[in-house]
Amino acid sequence: MHLWHPEHCGDIDILICADGVWMHEGTPIGRPELVRLFSTILRHDADGYHLVTPVEKLKIRVEDLPFRAVSMRHENGALVFVTDQGDEAVAGADHELVVETDPQTGEPAPRIHIRADLWARIVRSVFYELVEMAHEVDGRLAVTSGDKSFALGPEGAGL
Template sequence: MSDRAEKQTGGLAAVAGAAKQAPGRGLPPVHLWHPEHCGDIDIIIRADGVWMHEGSPIGRAELVRLFSTVLRKDPDGYHLVTPVEKLKIKVEDLPFRAVTLERDDGRLRFTTDVGDTVEAGADHPIVVETDPVTGEPAPRLHVRGDLWARIVRSLFYELVETATVEGGRLVVRSDGEFFALGPVGAGVE
């Protein structure tokens, strides 16, 4: 095994081990950890939400969930962070995808592909921008820290179908906040 492969495998095991340290106690406090950068690890989160390691999908959902709990975005990119290691990974679009939606008493509750539940509101806004390549709406939802989830197309269409028109824009409401999905007649109706 090459030194690089050994370092990556060791780094992967160390990240998994650190993430397992606090089961059932919520998310690890990655915002408080400031280890030295240890290098890059060959993990890519594809735009379709698939986590890849050394060119192969990570097939165990539990492992992906575990890694997602120690993911952090810093000014220089995305990292898996433990108290003693910081390994840079690649993210093609956004690290998470919002894949289910529940409506409950004026609230929009999303679940991500890694199992996070996020209620849209002041702390977790829905933002819709236009994709510069396709020209189509690119909706996202704030999850935690500087981590966002791409709202999958089917959920976005569901939001559009239930939106109201206010001031020439399609809007949805959640937890007392309103979120613009786009102007009426701009391809989101």
């Protein structure tokens, strides 16, 4: 899909809500198979999110991130995240785990890289699992996946 460069055809009234619900013209898209199909042709370009086929490129809106990491499992010493659309990402060099913190509220905003420039917001319950397995590295809570360590918060947020 990254090789497809069709002309921009305009906007389509599709919104991916922060809670992961895909809406079309203000109504939830009720067919999970259709949402999954759309998720496979989703691309993030400099000017926003688009559904892209070989012949058209339609801009959509995304409230937060396009995917949500809704579960996680341990596999061969690595953390495997599964999105609400069935994508899997093994945290590591190719799939960074990033936790930004709101400077005013201190609220963590964890995310995992899925593909190209597409990310998944890690849901709260999965983030709690990460915190429970965390260890302290250089004064920060961190988790390890494979041979890579990921900080779960700002400096001084250790155990």
